[in-house]
Amino acid sequence: MEGLTKIDDLGKPRVVIVGGGFGGLELAKALAHAPVQVVLIDKQNYHTFQPLLYQVASAGLDEGDIVSPFRKILNEQENFYFRLAEVQSVDPVAQIVETSIGCVRYDYLVLATGATTNYFGDEVMAKNAIAIKSVEDALELRNTVLCNFEQALQLGDMEQLNSLLDFVIVGGGPTGVEIAGALSELRTHVFPKDYREIDFKEMDIHLVQSGPVLLKGMSANASKRALESLEKFGVQVWLDARVKSYDGYTATLNNGQQLVARTLIWAAGVTGAPVQGLDASCLLPGNRYAVDHYNRVRGYENVFAIGDIALMKTDDYPDGHPMVAQPALQQGRRLGKNLHRVLTHRLMEPFHYDDKGAMATIGRNHAVADIKLFGKEYHLDGFIAWLAWSVVHVVSLIGFRNRLMVLLQWTWSYFSYDKGLRYIIGKTKAPLVEADMEEGKAII
Amino acid sequence: MEGLTKIDDLGKPRVVIVGGGFGGLELAKALAHAPVQVVLIDKQNYHTFQPLLYQVASAGLDEGDIVSPFRKILNEQENFYFRLAEVQSVDPVAQIVETSIGCVRYDYLVLATGATTNYFGDEVMAKNAIAIKSVEDALELRNTVLCNFEQALQLGDMEQLNSLLDFVIVGGGPTGVEIAGALSELRTHVFPKDYREIDFKEMDIHLVQSGPVLLKGMSANASKRALESLEKFGVQVWLDARVKSYDGYTATLNNGQQLVARTLIWAAGVTGAPVQGLDASCLLPGNRYAVDHYNRVRGYENVFAIGDIALMKTDDYPDGHPMVAQPALQQGRRLGKNLHRVLTHRLMEPFHYDDKGAMATIGRNHAVADIKLFGKEYHLDGFIAWLAWSVVHVVSLIGFRNRLMVLLQWTWSYFSYDKGLRYIIGKTKAPLVEADMEEGKAII
Numbered sequence: 001m002e003g004l005t006k007i008d009d010l011g012k013p014r015v016v017i018v019g020g021g022f023g024g025l026e027l028a029k030a031l032a033h034a035p036v037q038v039v040l041i042d043k044q045n046y047h048t049f050q051p052l053l054y055q056v057a058s059a060g061l062d063e064g065d066i067v068s069p070f071r072k073i074l075n076e077q078e079n080f081y082f083r084l085a086e087v088q089s090v091d092p093v094a095q096i097v098e099t100s101i102g103c104v105r106y107d108y109l110v111l112a113t114g115a116t117t118n119y120f121g122d123e124v125m126a127k128n129a130i131a132i133k134s135v136e137d138a139l140e141l142r143n144t145v146l147c148n149f150e151q152a153l154q155l156g157d158m159e160q161l162n163s164l165l166d167f168v169i170v171g172g173g174p175t176g177v178e179i180a181g182a183l184s185e186l187r188t189h190v191f192p193k194d195y196r197e198i199d200f201k202e203m204d205i206h207l208v209q210s211g212p213v214l215l216k217g218m219s220a221n222a223s224k225r226a227l228e229s230l231e232k233f234g235v236q237v238w239l240d241a242r243v244k245s246y247d248g249y250t251a252t253l254n255n256g257q258q259l260v261a262r263t264l265i266w267a268a269g270v271t272g273a274p275v276q277g278l279d280a281s282c283l284l285p286g287n288r289y290a291v292d293h294y295n296r297v298r299g300y301e302n303v304f305a306i307g308d309i310a311l312m313k314t315d316d317y318p319d320g321h322p323m324v325a326q327p328a329l330q331q332g333r334r335l336g337k338n339l340h341r342v343l344t345h346r347l348m349e350p351f352h353y354d355d356k357g358a359m360a361t362i363g364r365n366h367a368v369a370d371i372k373l374f375g376k377e378y379h380l381d382g383f384i385a386w387l388a389w390s391v392v393h394v395v396s397l398i399g400f401r402n403r404l405m406v407l408l409q410w411t412w413s414y415f416s417y418d419k420g421l422r423y424i425i426g427k428t429k430a431p432l433v434e435a436d437m438e439e440g441k442a443i444i
Numbered sequence: 445m446e447g448l449t450k451i452d453d454l455g456k457p458r459v460v461i462v463g464g465g466f467g468g469l470e471l472a473k474a475l476a477h478a479p480v481q482v483v484l485i486d487k488q489n490y491h492t493f494q495p496l497l498y499q500v501a502s503a504g505l506d507e508g509d510i511v512s513p514f515r516k517i518l519n520e521q522e523n524f525y526f527r528l529a530e531v532q533s534v535d536p537v538a539q540i541v542e543t544s545i546g547c548v549r550y551d552y553l554v555l556a557t558g559a560t561t562n563y564f565g566d567e568v569m570a571k572n573a574i575a576i577k578s579v580e581d582a583l584e585l586r587n588t589v590l591c592n593f594e595q596a597l598q599l600g601d602m603e604q605l606n607s608l609l610d611f612v613i614v615g616g617g618p619t620g621v622e623i624a625g626a627l628s629e630l631r632t633h634v635f636p637k638d639y640r641e642i643d644f645k646e647m648d649i650h651l652v653q654s655g656p657v658l659l660k661g662m663s664a665n666a667s668k669r670a671l672e673s674l675e676k677f678g679v680q681v682w683l684d685a686r687v688k689s690y691d692g693y694t695a696t697l698n699n700g701q702q703l704v705a706r707t708l709i710w711a712a713g714v715t716g717a718p719v720q721g722l723d724a725s726c727l728l729p730g731n732r733y734a735v736d737h738y739n740r741v742r743g744y745e746n747v748f749a750i751g752d753i754a755l756m757k758t759d760d761y762p763d764g765h766p767m768v769a770q771p772a773l774q775q776g777r778r779l780g781k782n783l784h785r786v787l788t789h790r791l792m793e794p795f796h797y798d799d800k801g802a803m804a805t806i807g808r809n810h811a812v813a814d815i816k817l818f819g820k821e822y823h824l825d826g827f828i829a830w831l832a833w834s835v836v837h838v839v840s841l842i843g844f845r846n847r848l849m850v851l852l853q854w855t856w857s858y859f860s861y862d863k864g865l866r867y868i869i870g871k872t873k874a875p876l877v878e879a880d881m882e883e884g885k886a887i888i
Contacts, residue, residue, distance in 0.1 A: 044867075044868070045590065045594065045866075045867060045868045046867035046868070046869075062506045062507075062508040062509075063506075063867075063869060064506040064508070064864075064865045064867070065506075067867050067869075068867075069638075069864075069866040069867050071637075071638035071639070071866065072638065072862075072864060072866055075637040075638050075640075076637075081641075083594075083597070084591075084594040084868075101595075101598050102598065135869055136869070136870075139869075146489065147528075150489065150527075150528040153527070154545050154546065193515075193519040193520075194513075194515040194516065194519050195515070196519075197525075399864070401856055401864050404852065404856075405849070405852070408848065408849070408852070412845055412848075418516075420508075420516060420843075420845050421508050422489070422513040422515065422516055423488075423489060423490035423507075423508070423511050423512075423513050424488070424489045424490070424528075425490075425507060425511075425579055425580070425583075426580075426870055
C-alpha cells in the first residue's frame with residue numbers, strides 16, 4: 001500500500017476515522033495541522049449532505065448538488081488519506097481495523113459510523129418500505145414516485161389506481177414533515193401539468209406520527225405551526241398513531257385504520273451502526289457507544305466515537321445529544337483539537353454542546369425555526385423561517401460549486417414553481433402493474 | 445386508458461412516435477398545431493442530449509444537466525401524450541403497436557428508434573466493453589474509472605496496477621476523440637491531486653482507429669488537427685488498427701500489438717434498432733429502414749422512419765445521411781409539416797438536408813469545426829473552434845435550466861481546472877481486485 005507505507009516511514013502516529021459523515025469529515029479537517037497521518041475509511045467515496053436528501057427524493061435537487069467526493073474536499077490536506085472500503089471488524093488489542101481491502105493499523109481509532117434506519121425488527125416492513133438515509137434511497141424514492149404515476153395511467157380500477165397515487169409517511173420528525181411537504185408541493189404545482197389524465201384530488205399523502213405532536217423536541221410553537229401548514233397543504237396527519245403492519249399494499253394502523261398505498265416512506269427512527277470487535281459492555285441501548293466527555297469509548301484508551309454513534313451523558317443531556325448534524329460537527333472539531341493536544345503533551349478538554357436550535361421546512365414559504373442566540377431562544381415561522389432555513393442550508397453545504405448550484409436550483413424552482421429533475425434513472429420499488437386488459441383494450 | 449380514449453372521442457387521427465431522440469421529439473413538437481393526437485412511446489421518461497454523454501462519463505456534467513423529461517418539455521402541448529413502455533412489435537395490417545403496457549392503435553406510425561452500439565457480433569467484446577450510448581452507460585463508465593483508481597491503491601504488482609490505470613478507446617469518431625481528450629484532461633489536472641499515491645505517468649490512454657485518419661467524414665484539416673491535439677495531450681493514437689479481441693484484460697490489435705487494460709471503451713460504430721413486424725424487404729444493411737424522400741418506409745403508406753433508423757438515398761447522399769443529430773432534427777421537422785399537410789389535403793414536400801457542418805472537441809481550448817455557411821465551408825480549430833463548439837452545444841440543449849447549469853459548470857471547470865462530479869453512485873464494471881496480501885500487509 002504505497003501511500004500508507006510511504007507515510008509510515010515518516011513514523012507519525014496514524015488516526016483512523018471510520019465514516020465520513022458530518023463528524024468524521026469535520027475531524028479529518030480539524031487534524032490538518034496535527035502531527036499525524038489521517039486515514040478516512042468509508043464505503044462511499046463521497047460525503048452526503050443528509051439534510052437535503054429529501055429534496056433529491058422530490059426531484060428538486062440533483063444528487064450531485066448535495067454530495068462531495070472526499071478526495072475533492074481534502075485533496076489539499078497533505079496528511080489525509082482516503083480508502084474506499086467496508087469495515088468488517090476492529091481488533092483493539094492488535095490495534096487493527098479489518099476491512100474489505102485488507103487490514104489497517106491504527107494508533108488512534110475514531111468510530112463515526114453514524115446511524116442507520118431502524119425498523120424495530122419488522123422484516124416485512126424493512127422489505128416493503130423506502131427510507132431516506134442515503135443517496136441511493138432518495139433516488140429510489142424519486143424513481144418509485146414517478147413510476148407509480150406512469151403506471152397509474154394504465155389502470156381503470158379505482159382502488160388499484162389509488163394504491164399508486166397515495167403515499168404513507170411514517171414518522172413526524174423533520175424528515176417526515178419535510179418529505180410530506182415536498183410531495184404536497186409536487187401534487188399542487190408539478191404533477192397535474194405532467195399527468196393531465198390523472199385527477200390529483202385522488203392523491204393522498206398520509207403522515208403517521210406515534211406521538212401527540214410533530215417535530216418532537218422542537219418548541220410547542222414549531223410543532224403547532226408545522227401541523228397547521230401541513231394540513232393547509234392537504235396532508236392527512238395521524239397523531240398518536242402507529243403503523244402496525246405494511247405488506248406493500250395495505251398499511252394497518254394501531255387504531256384499526258387501513259391505508260392502501262404502494263409506497264410507504266419510513267422516517268420513524270434510526271439506530272446506531274456499531275462495528276464488530278469492541279467489548280459489548282460499551283454498547284448502550286440504541287446501539288450507541290458509551291463515551292466520556294472526551295468522546296472516548298468506555299473502557300478504551302485510544303478508541304473514540306463521535307456523532308450519532310456516540311452517546312455522551314451530561315448534566316444538560318442525560319440521554320445524550322440529539323442525533324443531528326450539529327453535535328457530530330462539534331464533537332469532530334473538539335476531538336480534532338484534543339488529539340492534537342495529546343500529541344503535543346497537553347491535556348484534553350471536555351466537550352460542551354453549543355445548541356444553535358433546530359429548523360424544519362414544510363414547503364414554499366413555510367418553515368419553523370427555534371433559534372438560540374446569546375442564550376435567548378427565538379421562535380420563527382412562515383416566510384422568515386423559510387428564508388432562514390434556506391440560507392442556513394445553502395451556507396452549510398460543502399464547496400462553492402454545490403452552494404451555487406443549490407442556490408440557483410432553488411431560485412429557479414421558486415419562481416417557476418417547477419421541480420425539474422423528474423427523470424427515472426436506476427432502481428425503483430414501483431410494482432410492475434399489469435394494464436387492465438379490458439381497459440387496456442381501450443388503449444387501441 | 446382514460447387519456448387516450450378521451451382523445452379518441454374527438455375522433456382525431458393518432459400519430460404514434462416510437463422513440464424520443466432528436467428526431468422523435470422534434471416531430472412531436474412540430475405536430476403541436478396539427479389536427480392529430482400525438483402519442484410518444486419511449487422506454488425512458490426523458491430525452492437524452494447524446495452529444496454530451498461523454499462529459500457525464502468524465503465527471504464534467506451531472507446526468508440531470510443533459511436529460512429532460514418528456515412530460516416536462518411538452519406538458520403545455522395539448523395534443524401530446526406520453527407512454528413509458530418498450531415496443532415489442534408492430535402489426536401494420538391491424539395498425540397496432542404492441543408494447544409492454546398493452547396495444548396502441550395508430551393511424552400514422554413513425555419509427556424513431558435510433559441506433560444502438562454495434563459490436564459486429566463479438567459477444568465477448570459486448571460483455572467486456574463499455575459503450576457511451578445511454579446515460580446508464582456514461583454513469584457506469586464514470587463509476588468504473590473512479591473505482592479503478594481506488595482499487596489501484598491496493599496493488600503493488602506493476603502489471604496489475606497498469607491494467608487499472610490504462611484505457612483503450614476503440615473508434616476515432618467524435619465520441620472516441622472526445623472521451624480520449626476528456627480522460628487526458630482528468631489525467632493532467634484532476635486525478636494527480638485526488639490520488640497523490642499514484643504516478644500518473646503510468647496512466648496510458650490508447651485510441652484505436654480502424655481507418656487512416658481520425659474524424660472520418662470531416663475535413664482533412666480537422667482530422668490532422670485532432671490527431672495533433674490528442675498527441676500533444678499524450679494520447680497514444682493507433683491508426684489503421686483494429687481491436688481483434690478483448691477478454692476484459694488484454695486487447696489484441698490486428699497488428700499483433702497487445703494492450704493490457706481493465707477498461708475498454710467501445711465507440712466504434714452503431715447499427716439501427718429496428719422493430720419486429722415490418723416486411724424484411726424494407727430493412728437495409730446496417731439495420732436501417734429504406735425510406736423515400738418523405739421518410740415513408742418502403743412498401744407502406746402510413747409508416748415512416750426518421751433519424752438514424754432511416755436510410756434515405758439521395759443524389760447528394762447516395763449512402764444516406766450521416767447518423768448524427770442534424771438529419772434527425774430536420775427530418776422530424778419536415779415530417780411534422782408533411783403530416784400536417786396531408787391532414788389538410790395538401791401534398792407532402794420532399795426532405796432536403798441542410799448540412800451545417802460538423803464539430804468535435806478534444807479538450808480545453810482545443811476543438812475542430814467544419815462550418816458550412818451560405819454554401820461556403822470554413823475550417824476552424826484551436827480556441828475559436830472550441831468556443832464555437834461550446835456555444836453551439838449550450839444553445840442546443842433543451843430548456844433554459846439545463847443551458848444555464850451547463851454554462852455554469854463549464855465556466856466553473858474552465859477557471860478551476862476541476863471536474864467536480866467524481867462520486868461513485870450505482871453500477872460499475874470495475875473488477876473486484878484482491879489487495880496483494882504481502883503488499884496488503886504493508887497497509888498495516
